Amino acid sequence: MTRMSMVKALNSGLRRAMEADPQVLVMGEDIGRLGGVFRVTEGLQKDFGDGRVMDTPLAESAIVGTAVGLTFRGFRPVVEIQFDGFVYPAYDQIVSQVAKLHFRSRGRVRMPIVIRIPYGGGIGAVEHHSESPEAQFALTAGLKVVSCADPHDAHWMIQQAIASDDPVVFMEPKRRYWESGEVDLGAEPLPLWSSRIVRPGRDATLITYGPMVKTCLDSARAAEADGLDLEVIDLRTLSPLDLAPVVESVRRTGHAIVVHEAARTLGLGAEVASRISEECFYSLESPVLRVTGYDMPYPPSRAEHDFLPGLDRILDAVDRARAF
C-alpha cells in the first residue's frame, strides 16, 4: 500500500499504461511541459518524449478528431480535456464519430480512445469549470462512461480504461484530486464495469459516484450518531450501469437515495431510480429519492455550497425516505 493523492495515482496509472503498451499516446492542452493544469501528466513528456506525450494546439474538436484518426493506425490515444466546460467543442467528434464508428463499420473499426475530463464543482472556480456533463455522454450509445472516486480506483481504472477496446469517457472528480488515500499497486483490480459497496449498511442505500462518494460516506458517518446504518454504493461505471449490487442492496434496506452533482432532470439519478423501481418494486418502503444539483446552469461559485448536494441535504432525504 502506498499513500498518494488522486493526481499522483492517475499519473502513476498513466505511466504504467504507457510502459505496458507503446501504442498508448497522451495528448491535450498544456499536458506536456506544464504537466497539465492539474499536473496529472507531470513528468510523462520528459520520460516518454514529445511523440507520445503531446502538447496540442488549443482545439478540442481536433484533439478528439485526430485521436480518431490515430486509432486507425493502431494507436490508443488518451486525451485530456482541460475542464468539463471545454468538452463541448469536441462534442460532435465524441458523439458523432467516436461513439459510432465501431457500429458503422460492423465491428471492423475499434475506437480505443480514453477521454479524460476533470469534472464537477466545489473548488470555487469561475464559469465553465465546474460542470457535470456525464449524463450527456452516458445517454450516447456507443460510449462507455466511468468515474473514479478515490486514488486507488483512479490508479487502476485509468489503466483498465486505456486497455479497453471501446471508447471510454473518463470523468475525474477534480475536487478530490488532492485528497490522499491508500493505493495498492499490486492489487488485482475490480473489473472496470462494476459498481461496489463502499460501506455496508442496513437502513437505507445511498447510490452515488465520483465526487459525491466521499460526501455520502461522510453522511453515513454522521448518521451513525443517530443510530442509522447507511449503505453507500459507488457506481464507478455510469454506462454501462452495473445495478446488480444496487438492486440487491435496496431489496435489503428498502430505501434508495441517488446522489449526484449534475442537474436532476434526465440525470443519471433518473435512470437509476427508474431501474430500481422496476426491479425492487415490492421491496421498496419509500419512493426512490434524488439529491442532486438543480436544473440551472452552474451558479457563481459563491452560491455553489447551496447548489451542490451536501451532508445535510443527503441526511434530510434519508429521513424523508424512512419517514415515508
Add this chain to the structure above:
Amino acid sequence: MDPSNDPTPPTSPLTTSPPMVQLLSPSGERVTDPRHAFDGDRAEIEALYRDLVMTRRVDTEAYALQRHGELGLWPPALGQEAAQVGSARALRPHDFAFPTYRDHGVAWCRGVDPTHLLGIFRGSHLGGWDPAEHGIALPNIIIGAQTLHATGYAMGLALEGLVGTGDAERDSAVIAYFGDGATSQGDVSEALDWAAVHQSPVVFFCENNQYAISVPVDSQTRVPIVQRADGFGLPGVRVDGNDVLACLAVTRQALQRARDGEGPTLIEAVTYRMGAHTTSDDPGRYRDASEVEGWKAKDPLERVRLLLVAEGTSEEFFAELDADAEALGVRLRAACQQITEPDLAELFDHVFVESTVENQQQKAEHVAWQAAFEEVAS
C-alpha cells in the same frame, strides 16, 4: 521596425516578420509609418496614458485582492494594456466589443465599472453589466466562441443598414478580441471565413501575447497569425501591441473600413503576457526569466510616459494621475467586500424568461430547505 529599438529577441520567429506597425518606440520616440499615423494631440495622448495607468491599477489591485483571498482567480492583463486601450479607444459609443476574460482594459474604456470584473472573479456573479448599455458583451471564457458572436452581430448591423451609409452617426462596427491560442479553434476559422464571405463589419483583434497558458505561439501555428487573413480573403495588419498609438491608429482604420462597408480586418497585436496566465498558473515552468526581462524593456506605459515628458506634460498631470490611480485602488478594495453574495433562490428566476413549473418547484424546495435549515441553526 528599427532593430535598435528592439533590444530583446522575440519569443518566436513568427513574431519577427512581417513587420509590424509602430508609431512610438520603446524609448518613447515617435516613429513614422507609410500607411498609418496617429494624428491626435498631446491631450489625446495624455488621455490614453490615463487609461493605461488606470487599467494597470485595476489589474494590480485585483491581483492583490486575489492574493488576499478576496477573489477566487484573476487573469492579469499586465503588459497588454496598450493593445487593449489602443484598440478600445478606436471604438465609437455605438460600436460593440466582444471581449475575453483578460480584456480588463477594454472593459475600462467601455465605461464598465471594474467592480463588475471583481465580482466575476470573486464568484459572486457571472457578468454584472448590461451589454447594450456599455457596448460590450460579457467576457467570454470559452476560447474563440465570441468571434462568431461578433460576426453575427456584424451581419446584423449590415442587415439593419447601419453600414456604409456615409452617416458617421449611424455607421457601426464590431470588434472581437481573442488570443493567439484561440486561433487554433475551429470557431475562429469559421468566424474569419463567414465575415469575409459576408463582408461583415467586424474587426478581429488578436492579442498575440505569445502563450496560451504554457504553449508558445509557434506550437499553435506555422505562419504568422496576421497571414491567416490571406487565406480567408480579408486584409491583415500586424501592429506593435505595446504601442498604444499604433494600436489606436490601426484599429481606427480597420473599424472605419468596416463601418464604410468594406468588410472585415484581422489585426495581430504583438505583445507579451508579463504575468502568469492566471493566479493559479506558474509560468516559471514553461518560460525563462530572461525572456520576461527582455519584454520589460518594451513596457507599454513607460514609452508613453517618456513621450509625454519630452512633449512637456506637466509634473502635476502625472502627480494627479497617480493620486487618481491610488484612489481607484482604494475604491476597488472597499467595493470588493461590498459585492453582494449570490442568492441561489433568485438565480432560479434567471434560468428562463418564462419560468417552468419544474423550475419553480425546485426553487420552492430550496427556499423551504433554507428556511428549515436556518430555523435549526438559530
